[in-house]
Amino acid sequence: xxxxxxxxMLQVTGTATLAGALAACGGAxxxxxxxxxxxPAAEAAATTAPAASGTQVELRYIxxxxxxxxxxxxxxxxMPAFQEANPGITVTVDMSDWGHLGxxxxxxxxxxxxxxxxxxxxxxxxxxxxxxxxxxxDDMIESDYQDEIGDFYADMVDISRYQGxxxxxxxxxxxxxxxxxxxxxxxxxLDPEKGPETWEDLVEYxxxxxxxxxxxxxxxxxxMSGGAPVDATFEYWYLLVQNGTDVxxxxxxxxxxxxxxxxxxxxxxxxxxxxxxxxxxxxxxTGMTTKNPDLGPxxxxxxxxxxxxxxxxxxxxxxxxxxxxxLGVAPPxxxxxxxxxxxxxxxxxxxxxxxxxxxxxxxxxxxxxxTITGMLSPENYTPPRKSIAAEAEYMQDxxxxxxxxxxxxGWGTTTPQATEWPTLENIxxxxxxxxxxxxxxxxxxxxxxxxxxxxxxxxxxxTGA
Amino acid sequence: MVxxxxxxxxxxxxxxxxxxxxxxxxxLLFFLTVYWIIPSLSSLYFSLTNYSVVLKTKWVGxxxxxxxxxxxxxxRSLKNSAYFTLGNIPLSIASGxxxxxxxxxxIRFRNAxxxxxxxxxxxxxxxLSMVWLWLLDPHFGLVNAALGVIGIDPQQWLQSTTQAMPSxxxxxxxxxxxxTMIIYLAGLQGIPDxxxxxxxxxGANRWQSFRYITLPSLQPITLYLLVTSIIxxxxxxGPIYAMTDGGPAFATTTIVHQIYIxxxxxxxxxxxxxxxxxxxxxxxGLSVAxxxxxxxxxxxx
Numbered sequence: 001x002x003x004x005x006x007x008x009m010l011q012v013t014g015t016a017t018l019a020g021a022l023a024a025c026g027g028a029x030x031x032x033x034x035x036x037x038x039x040p041a042a043e044a045a046a047t048t049a050p051a052a053s054g055t056q057v058e059l060r061y062i063x064x065x066x067x068x069x070x071x072x073x074x075x076x077x078x079m080p081a082f083q084e085a086n087p088g089i090t091v092t093v094d095m096s097d098w099g100h101l102g103x104x105x106x107x108x109x110x111x112x113x114x115x116x117x118x119x120x121x122x123x124x125x126x127x128x129x130x131x132x133x134x135x136x137x138d139d140m141i142e143s144d145y146q147d148e149i150g151d152f153y154a155d156m157v158d159i160s161r162y163q164g165x166x167x168x169x170x171x172x173x174x175x176x177x178x179x180x181x182x183x184x185x186x187x188x189x190l191d192p193e194k195g196p197e198t199w200e201d202l203v204e205y206x207x208x209x210x211x212x213x214x215x216x217x218x219x220x221x222x223x224m225s226g227g228a229p230v231d232a233t234f235e236y237w238y239l240l241v242q243n244g245t246d247v248x249x250x251x252x253x254x255x256x257x258x259x260x261x262x263x264x265x266x267x268x269x270x271x272x273x274x275x276x277x278x279x280x281x282x283x284x285x286t287g288m289t290t291k292n293p294d295l296g297p298x299x300x301x302x303x304x305x306x307x308x309x310x311x312x313x314x315x316x317x318x319x320x321x322x323x324x325x326x327l328g329v330a331p332p333x334x335x336x337x338x339x340x341x342x343x344x345x346x347x348x349x350x351x352x353x354x355x356x357x358x359x360x361x362x363x364x365x366x367x368x369x370x371t372i373t374g375m376l377s378p379e380n381y382t383p384p385r386k387s388i389a390a391e392a393e394y395m396q397d398x399x400x401x402x403x404x405x406x407x408x409x410g411w412g413t414t415t416p417q418a419t420e421w422p423t424l425e426n427i428x429x430x431x432x433x434x435x436x437x438x439x440x441x442x443x444x445x446x447x448x449x450x451x452x453x454x455x456x457x458x459x460x461x462x463t464g465a
Numbered sequence: 466m467v468x469x470x471x472x473x474x475x476x477x478x479x480x481x482x483x484x485x486x487x488x489x490x491x492x493l494l495f496f497l498t499v500y501w502i503i504p505s506l507s508s509l510y511f512s513l514t515n516y517s518v519v520l521k522t523k524w525v526g527x528x529x530x531x532x533x534x535x536x537x538x539x540x541r542s543l544k545n546s547a548y549f550t551l552g553n554i555p556l557s558i559a560s561g562x563x564x565x566x567x568x569x570x571x572i573r574f575r576n577a578x579x580x581x582x583x584x585x586x587x588x589x590x591x592x593l594s595m596v597w598l599w600l601l602d603p604h605f606g607l608v609n610a611a612l613g614v615i616g617i618d619p620q621q622w623l624q625s626t627t628q629a630m631p632s633x634x635x636x637x638x639x640x641x642x643x644x645t646m647i648i649y650l651a652g653l654q655g656i657p658d659x660x661x662x663x664x665x666x667x668g669a670n671r672w673q674s675f676r677y678i679t680l681p682s683l684q685p686i687t688l689y690l691l692v693t694s695i696i697x698x699x700x701x702x703g704p705i706y707a708m709t710d711g712g713p714a715f716a717t718t719t720i721v722h723q724i725y726i727x728x729x730x731x732x733x734x735x736x737x738x739x740x741x742x743x744x745x746x747x748x749x750g751l752s753v754a755x756x757x758x759x760x761x762x763x764x765x766x
Contacts, residue, residue, distance in 0.1 A: 286624035422730035433714035
């Protein structure tokens with residue numbers, strides 16, 4: 001037998017390394033969804049229903065992490081109920097938070113991990129649909145959900161469409177409006193049953209409510225949560241829609257020339273925010289954090305007003321029940337339009353699913369009256385279904401009904417469809433620059449518009465949207 | 466004679482020692498190939514494409530590199546990275562040396578101090594960032610409370626465009642001082658006592674001993690720390706991600722943060738890869754410059 005020479009040994013080692021490297025990089029990963037073919041929806045939908053075939057189907061469900069009690073209901077009640085009703089389907093739940101959802105979806109699609117069901121935001125739908133990563137569910141609705149779909153707020157369903165096709169089912173409504181402390185209003189000589197109606201009222205109220213220790217604000221008149229770029233984006237968003245303009249770009253438009261970041265209305269909205277902070281000095285530019293992390297700014301009393309979601313009611317009930325009587329919920333103040341923020345979380349089916357029918361079965365369970373009521377009631381979240389809003393016990397609270405009035409009266413928002421969250425965060429950085437007087441409103445919005453046009457153009461070029 | 470020995474060896478094949486060496490090297494070679502060489506070469510290829518992970522990839526040549534020149538945020542991030550590096554390195558090295566000299570001297574509880582100073586190094590940087598986030602809270606942070614005691618108004622710290630980066634520098638210096646200390650400590654213990662004794666006999670004071678014995682003796686260590694600190698500082702990401710996410714108003718966005726944003730939020734992997742290669746070239750240039758300074762004696766005494 002021939003002895004191994006140094007060259008032989010090096011050749012063997014090199015070949016083994018290369019083979020190992022290729023194996024590690026290759027694997028059995030299928031091609032990304034968008035490259036699998038032009039009609040991923042049809043391909044996925046053509047799969048056999050699990051119950052019919054009798055085979056065990058495994059689904060991967062990417063779900064957003066929520067409050068402990070919500071999770072408890074989900075894990076202990078909702079999922080076992082689904083498994084019992086559908087013994088042929090096994091669901092693996094992959095939890096995520098908003099900050100990492102994009103990464104998780106990207107690596108899933110790239111790595112061939114099925115995204116059978118995913119909870120996301122309605123304002124995320126556009127770019128993912130444009131990249132052909134979500135399935136249209138119109139056929140499924142038509143086949144067995146016609147009776148149910150009418151129970152959802154039509155606006156909140158339509159907000160999840162892409163080029164006319166429905167890409168997801170609303171699950172939870174994030175409705176925000178002006179909330180305030182009645183006791184602070186009374187102290188300041190204001191009517192505790194009525195919030196400010198207009199931007200001018202808002203300033204007037206704030207000036208009466210704000211409290212200082214020297215130059216430091218100890219209680220904000222209206223707390224502008226601009227500490228993080230994403231929060232600054234939201235504060236700016238509320239004012240944009242109240243000033244009668246679209247957020248970034250008209251809904252459904254993918255034309256970079258339609259970007260409305262740098263318009264007279266948007267200038268006026270941002271200038272109002274800048275003035276609140278710098279001229280009227282009714283909110284610190286930094287926002288304010290509560291000393292007790294369980295409490296919100298209103299329940300701790302560090303602000304007299306802010307824009308909150310319905311969970312503020314749940315927060316008072318749980319951590320400051322003695323102050324619940326002081327919580328007021330008002331309609332959105334207006335400049336041109338009485339609007340605020342109302343967007344649903346939606347559940348979508350990934351285009352790389354191999355079990356579209358089973359995924360649809362899961363989606364129907366998630367958005368069923370029982371599941372939504374069970375999951376939303378602990379935190380007092382707002383439901384997307386009219387019947388729950390009307391009948392559920394927890395929704396009989398007048399405070400929660402005041403939130404529900406936002407979509408019922410058409411006081412909701414407009415959302416951009418052609419932008420992803422990083423683009424909105426980028427705009428938030430420019431909002432922060434204007435708020436800190438690092439840039440003028442005009443400079444900040446001109447730069448924001450330039451960046452936004454570029455990113456939309458890139459997205460359109462890449463996806464052909 | 467030597468040639469003849471080599472020829473005999475070649476004929477006889479590998480020695481047991483050589484075979485063993487190759488077997489021992491193989492795992493490292495494998496992981497180096499899989500986790501470093503292939504990804505590095507891949508990223509070079511991707512930097513010349515519009516690779517976005519999920520869509521079809523198109524060759525764009527040097528377009529991504531050209532775009533860097535027009536990208537205001539990229540230049541802002543470079544400036545912020547340089548700012549962090551220039552703030553972090555002198556403070557880290559100076560404080561590390563100071564602490565090392567302190568815990569190298571005959572003080573009580575010396576070992577306890579060594580452990581205490583080293584603790585932040587073995588703590589997760591995200592956990593440290595969270596602690597500092599609370600410490601620097603503009604409204605009820607301990608730092609502002611302490612300043613209040615001596616009559617200084619509360620500062621905005623991480624919420625201020627001018628104070629955010631210095632705040633992160635301070636946190637990084639505090640978190641990294643243990644690591645610098647331990648390296649300097651090893652160096653200090655390698656300096657022969659006889660040098661200090663001779664200096665003492667010659668009438669040198671403590672400053673002169675430090676200036677003419679300690680500092681020159683630690684020069685190779687300082688150079689090593691300089692090179693690794695420059696690389697580490699330009700690669701700062703964890704605290705930025707956890708504490709400010711590049712804000713407020715882009716005041717703390719660094720080059721690695723921009724690479725992350727472009728790669729994992731915008732999915733512009735091609736562009737992010739181009740930024741990574743520019744960062745690599747910058748670090749390579751700075752490291753080579755450092756070593757050249759050493760060779761040409763600018764650093765050496």
